[in-house]
Amino acid sequence: MLDDVTKRFPGQTRPAVGGLTMEIPRGSIVMLVGPSGCGKTTTLKMINRLIEPTSGRIILDGDDVTGIDGDQLRRGIGYVIQAGGLFPHMTVAANIAVVPKMLNWDKARIQARVDELLELVSLNPALYRDRYPKELSGGQQQRVGVARALAADPPVLLMDEPFGAVDPITRQRLQDELLHIQSELHKTIVCVTHDFDEAVKLGDWIAIFDEGAQLVQYDSPERILANPANEFVENFIGSGAGLKQLTLTRVNEVDLVMPVTANAGDLASDTLSRLQGEGGQNAVVLDERGRPIQWLSRRQLARLDRHTDAVDPKLPVIGNQATLNDALDTMLVSSTGAALVTGPRDRFLGMVTVQTVMEAITAANDAAQQGSSSAPVGINSGVIERSDGASAPVEGDAAPAGQGTR
Ligand SMILES: Nc1ncnc2c1ncn2[C@@H]1O[C@H](COP(=O)(O)OP(=O)(O)OP(=O)(O)O)[C@@H](O)[C@H]1O
Ligand SMILES: [Mg+2]
Incomplete structure (x- = not known):
């Protein structure tokens, strides 16, 4: 849970993230979407404190982790970096073993875990364990990135455009794999994407941000597609909302x-x-x-x-x-x-x-009208200045949405 979190980088007049309060339900996948530069990565990195919030609190499982040692915090949170981010001078196995090593696992246990994770992301351990990142395709590197984040079995996983750099077919396969993994492991996953279709496919909940991480709508994919909060969301969804509902049905x-x-x-x-x-x-x-x-x-x-x-x-x-x-x-x-x-x-x-x-x-349209569980809490405090001089709306149609609107 983010509690009234603000990040203001030095020299910035507008905060990159302004007064964001956001509940992340345990065991669910929350997708963060929004235009480039709106503060998605910053929000994500504040959850594991790779970026320190200027103000506000981060609460994990009821514990305020805003003050605890950042390194220790990060060992309990898997992180998949935007564009893979493997260590180039380390083999696949060594990359995956980074956190278990820090946790002083013994060699045999680490080896077994590496192989188990490679299987999980559909890479044959015998073939891939000893390769270097440059000997892998982009999609394979991203899979290793996911395996590395899962290594110490953290309950929370943060992913920054984990499938950004791959072709549509590989992307589809990686998405299916993530859903498959999630159906077994039930992690709490926060995942950034540029791709609204990906958000619909993977997300239990979707947070749509505008500049300054202003939450425009935070709700289930079904309800966002059926009832976009305003024109900004409609534009984001793009044409063919009916067709996009097809990504909701398997x-x-x-x-x-x-x-x-x-x-x-x-x-x-x-x-x-x-x-x-x-x-x-x-x-x-x-x-x-x-x-x-x-x-x-x-x-x-x-x-x-x-x-x-x-x-x-x-x-x-x-x-x-x-x-x-x-x-x-x-x-x-x-x-x-x-x-x-x-x-x-x-x-x-x-x-x-x-x-x-x-x-x-x-059938999907009918189901969306009925609606089920209420949306998680999501709101920004105060009004922030946008770069175009207008102030971001905090009430009315473009409400700090998600507040169990429907
Ligand atoms: N270290 C930094 N110092 C100063 N400004 C920063 C820093 N990191 C990010 N910003 C600014 O904060 C804003 C939010 O950046 P952020 O990386 O969170 O965007 P994003 O939504 O992840 O964008 P993208 O989709 O392009 O990855 C941007 O205006 C960016 O320029
Ligand atoms: Mg980013």
């Missing part, structure tokens, strides 16, 4: 459609007649382990004798942890109108269709 939460399936070796004419019987357009061919390998139209089936075990590399496949937004992307890229969904060990579970997606948008 494929494993919707009813899948089961198409006609066949196995490698089966007669294609049998498949075709079953397809015609059911009025379907495409059939899915599975390998001996139940994994989808081909997706054939009636035309393709008519030209075929028996199904082969060739794997179509362009198959529109997604995992069941993916969001409906990911599913829609996959459909659009392959222009197929459906995505094939796989579960554990890549087994075929069914399809998501455009119809499924449409129904989910309607």
Whole structure:
């Protein structure tokens, strides 16, 4: 919890963070978003006191930590630095082991922990443990950054644009990994991002800041999308709020459609007649382990004798942890109108269709109207001067929002 925290850098007329009070619910992911320079990193660094607040208090689990030794505090808080920030002269293993070493863990325990964490972020320990950061891709470096932050199993994790420098597909995978990790570990995570879609996907709560870390809205992704507090938030959300709600629904939460399936070796004419019987357009061919390998139209089936075990590399496949937004992307890229969904060990579970997606948008809108738990407390004290000379609003529509508004 931040309690009326202000940071004024030397020589600044306006504070970088002005009178911010913000409750961070335990075990949840809070996403901080806002324009560049609005004070996100400063806010984050005040939580572990890498930056000392000018005034106000930081309260962690009921304890006022504003006065305690900063180094000691930081050992209990994992921190993922903007743009990776690994030590270049240290191996992956040594990077991850930094905090456990400071805590005087014995060698065997550190080694075991390093391997466990590398597995957790999907890097094979045998391959990656002894490499140097420059021998890794950007996405891999960011994963090591996440592993390092988790090393001593801190209850609190601060992440500053942890997936900033990677391509959209790797980013999607890293996001899914973080959600997977969180579903097991239940950390309290505060994460900065520039990407509103990422905030919607990862956040239990989203804090939208304007200059000087003025909280414009602090609420659940559902309610922010359904009821943006003002024009600033609307602009931030960008167009297509309806589509963004798709990032709130995971494929494993919707009813899948089961198409006609066949196995490698089966007669294609049998498949075709079953397809015609059911009025379907495409059939899915599975390998001996139940994994989808081909997706054939009636035309393709008519030209075929028996199904082969060739794997179509362009198959529109997604995992069941993916969001409906990911599913829609996959459909659009392959222009197929459906995505094939796989579960554990890549087994075929069914399809998501455009119809499924449409129904989910309607359901999400209904759910947002009803609303559930109330938002955490978030407010700024006083009025601060903005650089354009206007004062930041503290009442009315642009209320110091989040105060359990709905
Ligand atoms: N050490 C410092 N000394 C002086 N001013 C600083 C210092 N660090 C940050 N600032 C200023 O404080 C404001 C907030 O910076 P901060 O790094 O928190 O922004 P941010 O929201 O994280 O931006 P970005 O999205 O670009 O990372 C900016 O105006 C910045 O110039
Ligand atoms: Mg920053």
